[in-house]
Amino acid sequence: MHRTRIQLILLLVCLSGPSLIASANLIWPTPNRAFQEGRPILDFIQPTSSGVTESGLFGCVRNGGSRFHEALDLLPVERDRQGEALDAIYSVLPGRVVHVSAVAGHSSYGRYVVVQHDGEAPAFHTLYAHLAKIGEGIQVGARVEAGSVLGRMGRSSAGYRIPKDRAHLHFEIGFCLTDDFQRYYDRQKYGSKNRHGNWNGMNMVSIDPLPFYEAIRSGRVRNLNEYLKTIPAAARIRVHTSQVPSFVRNYPALVTRSYQGQQLIAWDIAFTQYGVPKEWTPRFIDEGLSGRRGDVKVLAYSPKLLEKQTCRNVLNMGGRTPSISSGTITSLKKIFGFK
Structure with a gap:
């Protein structure tokens, strides 16, 4: 990466609050510095109503292990007087905004943004869900940098209610299965409109973000491609x-x-x-x-x-x-x- 690019990212870190992870120019998606400081997961993971911290992790962590959760749920560090989360949500790497769902009722993700990191190989995406608000200028096709504000943490959703004390960022890292998801969707005859094109949650598969971030922080890998090779x-x-x-x-x-x-x-x-x-x-x-x-x-x-x-x-x-x-x-x- 060019020196000017590194200086830009470091400037963003100083001005807007995101934290740089090791030397990979990877940003933590919220202002919470607990992960970077090596603190326990209870300091940055938002559990479900069960109160079990692990229920906010990725994997078979819900309903006694029978229900899959394809993300990390990250808790807020700042709230207003009414108790609503105020944390800014940051793009973790440079990329292009490929999907913005601004209407909370259109998805169980609530309001969400997807950024494709087309400068990476493979060009994976990151997804940021349950937002209270979409950031200014965040629209499909917009270029973002590591640390660009995508929105504000919240508790938006469709079909269920997230209480105020459980506001969080649902954060995914993954891949789209097909560019022709609509054809598959139409064959299923779901009876509802696909409002999200190829960026429908049913068309995405994800890796666990936490061990990836841990591998970057420790210096064991430099990017996602190297990390994927370590996954058996x-x-x-x-x-x-x-x-x-x-x-x-x-x-x-x-x-x-x-x-x-x-x-x-x-x-x-x-x-x-x-x-x-x-x-x-x-x-x-x-x-x-x-x-x-x-x-x-x-x-x-x-x-x-x-x-x-x-x-x-x-x-x-x-x-x-x-x-x-x-x-x-x-x-x-x-x-x-x-x-």
Whole structure:
């Protein structure tokens, strides 16, 4: 990164309050400095009404482990006289605003903003939800820097009420499964309008932000691509198709070798424990693989990771041999357009 860019980010840190994480120019999304100072999670995680701090973390943390939470819920450090949160919400890296949902009643996310970090490889997105207010100038297509104010923390939502004392930022880091989500949505006949295009929550898969931030802070990795390589594959699945899905075109850094000029017949896909297709290996006709177009099969899996999984299963582990879960099948339908 150029020296002037580093100076700009440091200036933003001084003027507007966000905290720089190590040397990766990654910003914490709220003014709370507890994580950077190494304090316990109860100082920055907002629990559910259960009061259990871990319920605000990512993973199988709700309803006794049976319900998945695809984000970190971050608590406020500043409130007004009425008890409403006042914390500014910051973009964690430079990027482009790709979605703004300004009407609280249009999503269970409430008001939310999605920023795609197109200067990164892969060009992942971050999502900031339950906002009380969208920041000035934050609209689709706007460029933002690390530390740019996206809005104000709040408790907006649709379909349920977040009490004042549980105002928080719902923060996700992830990927879009397909550029043609509307086709999948229409096939399901949900009976309601998709108001969010490809940035509908059903079209996004996420990684756990906290260990990523911890890895950056410790210096073990410099970026998300390096971090993804440290996440073990829970399952490897082969999909027989000559198609190059939009997921591959959008995130070429996740592809292990070039497929240009080759006769593609399949993809070997490594999935994380929570269903992120983190690694793609193209397979070619001259490799002599058996299988027909449309075949999907499990190549390998990690019993250690999957047998204790209580939600968001990549594979079904109950039988003699593992089978592909309905959730993974749904993801493959979105990615490849399968019916």
